Amino acid sequence: MGSNAFDCPLRNSEEELCRSGQELNKRFEQTGSVDISAMVDSDEQFEAGPLQETQKRETISGNKAGDLQGKQKQETNSGLQPSVQDIFESKKLNATSFPQQGLGRCTPVGSHRHPPIDDDDNATIYRSITEKKTPRHELKLDKLSEHEKKKLISGLVKIQNDGTVDVDLAKTAPNSVEGGTSFYLNDTSLESSNKLIPRLKIAILVAGTRGDVQPFLAIAKRLQEFGHHVRLATHANFKSFVRSAGVEFYPLGGDPRILAGYMIKNKGFIPSTPGDIALPLKQIKAVIESFLPACTEPDMETGVPFRAQAIIANPPAYGHVHVAEALGVPIHIFSTMPSTPTYELPNPYARVPQAGYWLSYIVVDLLIWWATKGYINDLRKRKLKLPPISYFSIYNGSIYHLPTVYMWSPHLVPKPRDWGPLVDVVGYCFLNLGSKYKPREEFNEWIQKGTKPIYIGFGSMLLEYPKETTDIIMEALKATGQRGIIVRGWGDLGHFTELPDTVFLLEDCPHDWLFPQCAAVVHHGGAGTTAAGLKAGCPTTIVPFFGDQFFWGDQIHKRGLGPAPTPIAKLSVESLSNAIRFMLQPEVKSQAMELAKLIEKEDGVGAAVDAFHRHLPRELPLPTAASLDEDKHPDHLQWFLIQLQKWFCLPCGV
Known part of the structure; x- marks a missing residue:
């Protein structure tokens, strides 16, 4: 510079x-x-x-x-x-x-x-000459400094x-x-x-x-x-x-x-x-x-x-x-x-x-x-x-x-x-990577030999305590008697002293291939991961880290597709065990499958x-x-400033 x-x-x-x-x-x-x-x-x-x-x-x-x-x-x-x-x-x-x-x-x-x-790269650009202009709404707040x-x-x-x-x-x-x-x-x-x-x-x-x-x-x-x-x-x-x-x-x-x-x-x-x-x-x-x-x-x-x-x-x-x-x-x-x-x-x-x-x-x-x-x-x-x-x-x-x-x-x-x-x-808007994915033979055999597992992974989220979080996941799976797939992700999950046969650790896998193999999913609530889980008809538990993840957790819970979201800072063996039990209820699975059928008919990309x-x-x-x-009508910001003018400026005569 x-x-x-x-x-x-x-x-x-x-x-x-x-x-x-x-x-x-x-x-x-x-x-x-x-x-x-x-x-x-x-x-x-x-x-x-x-x-x-x-x-x-x-x-x-x-x-x-x-x-x-x-x-x-x-x-x-x-x-x-x-x-x-x-x-x-x-x-x-x-x-x-x-x-x-x-x-x-x-x-x-x-x-x-x-x-x-049209293949013509040199077409002429025209501007409208009929658009009428009207004066901008003048606000008393315009006289105030930005500060x-x-x-x-x-x-x-x-x-x-x-x-x-x-x-x-x-x-x-x-x-x-x-x-x-x-x-x-x-x-x-x-x-x-x-x-x-x-x-x-x-x-x-x-x-x-x-x-x-x-x-x-x-x-x-x-x-x-x-x-x-x-x-x-x-x-x-x-x-x-x-x-x-x-x-x-x-x-x-x-x-x-x-x-x-x-x-x-x-x-x-x-x-x-x-x-x-x-x-x-x-x-x-x-x-x-x-x-x-x-x-x-x-x-x-x-x-x-x-x-x-x-x-x-x-x-x-x-x-x-x-x-x-x-x-x-x-x-x-x-x-x-x-x-x-x-x-x-x-x-x-x-x-x-x-x-x-x-x-x-x-x-x-x-x-x-x-x-x-x-x-x-x-x-x-x-x-x-x-x-x-x-x-x-x-x-x-x-x-x-x-x-x-x-x-x-x-x-x-x-x-x-x-x-x-x-x-x-x-x-x-799905990319559909699963059609080209070929799982390792070891992983494919593990999936086939037991009941559908619970997916647990936090994608691109970084974990402050990856080992402690892994321990919570392992104890919750044990307490509920479920098999589990843990995806390491950016958070570096998977610090085991001993990996039991009921748990499989993955580095990465396309969600559109993996989630249909699962009974339910537990994840951070990213919009894409949430979409993949819903498309697969999976009951969902969201463990939000920030931002819109809380929003999607609330929407999942409102629709009866999963329990209320549990923030990562409050994740415990008890809360995760309760969430898994909630997702395994037949009525929750039924709700998830009903929504999945509707999503299947959508073409978001198109x-x-x-x-x-x-x-x-x-x-x-x-x-x-x-x-x-x-424009002759106030936009969002002008309307908001007008309201501020009413609430704050009129008493002082600005």
Whole structure:
């Protein structure tokens, strides 16, 4: 990075976070929770120093952006269409222009698997000249500084010692599914029956573990069947996994093992103690830095040129929307856990009653934004040549306005009634690795010679005490008289003094082959592992470590498919023995088989690809997220700020 002017503020912010973390750790040990207003105070010190000059540059950039918008408006009104090269030059992105295919010269997409595809790589891109603009809703909160707005939020939120977010609803207006208002953006894409698409170069950006990568690999393969050139960009740990499936790979930065260890320690991204925040930020910075080359650089092995014309990304790939903005290409969010605000489901990282479900998404999003905004704005200014942004001033920091695909079965968790047409719940997306798996003869013989075993494994989760956890598993299997398959995983299970004949230790095995051989499954509750167990008709016990694993554990229990989740920190011989007995009840097995039949009829991969095609915009480049603020109806964030204005600002006359 050399002597880049933006290096010092970022380093200062990390150091400041660490220093403030040490001070807050003492308070945390005494109270068991952290008031984020202390973090806000620390953030104010950072912003008041090195970023004062940056804020001046932001104002200048904003003025230039306004001049550019005026120029583009004149061009639009006169019938002149700006080219992709003009767009790149206007943003001063240090990259060569590239051909994109206009959606006006395309071929129809329907429900069939292989529609005819347009091979024209030089189709013209058109912009709509009929879209009406209305003034953005002016808020009194716009007059407040970002720090003052943070103070308002900090009065509502505390981070608990289990890593979850607690929202004080006594300071908010309660809402419910019946009494609340639904807020969603209209889908401006064409219906699939009339939609025309070209062959596209598609970059899929995935940050996370192997379980996060696997469903995207299934989607990448299906997109290739439609003639698209697909690149899956994820961590270097999964290079062979991606390439073995016949999909182009590009490495992202960051080590998923380090991130997984942090998430397990802190029960999620939000730190249990503020001093821990520097570790994930360094890893996340490495991920963010790699997004632009992942979308623009040639294949690292073949040298074949690549420049994304559309992006698919999962929510933890922070920075994806900003790269899409710079490239002027559409972006679609694909996720295995809910991240769109709703009154019907809580954010998996929050702990709130139903009245706070919708608000929990905004709060968690804000906390993550405050932690990552330094790196995001550095990316925008230094690499993307875009102006810096504030979450409160424009909507670019959020993904709520983007087409979103959720990859779980609607038979397990139906689509909430307040999610609009831009959101699809498509079903589980399976890669189906089991068809090629050949088990060792020793393992095959062991399975055949006895009753169906209990599967126990925690996948990519790291264990603080692997030997003690192994002992608990062995004692529970003995107490219930069950055979067991233990998968070592990243947690290094399987420290035995003596391995009995009733237990088999595996290093790895495809779940879609293994789970049908099992009577029930015990695992960490990753979305992919949960899906595989349900598809196999297995009663399920979830031992969550963090995040959405608790959410899936709750959903399993609500449907009668398994016992209530037992967090890894509370796992004992008694709790695991009781869970095994619960799963072996005939009525639980019956419930699991009923759901399995419904899942078997789903084609999540096909529905996900159909949703991607359906939500492609009418024209490229995609309008920036900022233009959505000009819609005649308030979006999620504006509505939230209006409520804050009512709750906090009116009494003081701001």
